[in-house]
Amino acid sequence: MAKAPQRHRARWRHEVASFGYAIQGIREALLSEPHLRFHALATAVVVALGAWLHVSRHDWALLALAVGAVWAAELMNTAIETIIDLVSPDFHPLAGRAKDVAAGAVLLMALAAGVVGLLVFGPPLWDKAVALNGHP
Incomplete structure (x- = not known):
């Protein structure tokens, strides 16, 4: 039972991190x-x-x-x-x-x-x- 909430948290962290990667991509494009x-x-x-x-x-x-x-x-x-x-x-x-x-x-x-x-x-x-x- 405890695995489902852990998977949910890991997925949530991955989704949040993907926004960071997108922002980094925009930043790099602006600089270059x-x-x-x-x-x-x-x-x-x-x-x-x-x-x-x-x-x-x-x-x-x-x-x-x-x-x-x-x-x-x-x-x-x-x-x-x-x-x-x-x-x-x-x-x-x-x-x-x-x-x-x-x-x-x-x-x-x-x-x-x-x-x-x-x-x-x-x-x-x-x-x-x-x-x-x-x-x-």
């Missing part, structure tokens, strides 16, 4: 990947702009999904590039193709996130610009 640092800066700008414009909860949800998708795509791209560098340290056309496709996925997601940003921030920024120019 300039594009991810750019995404971190862009995330800070999105959060600051959203706070300044007092966007709705719905808009925050859209922004969070867009930002999270870009981060996830960039992290997957980094993982793919790392694996390719491990298994194919010399140039190979298929390795290059895989890297290009993974980078293309990041670009596509970043463009989609940009569209979300324009749709969410465009109207309130336009309203502020019009108000600054003295128009009703």
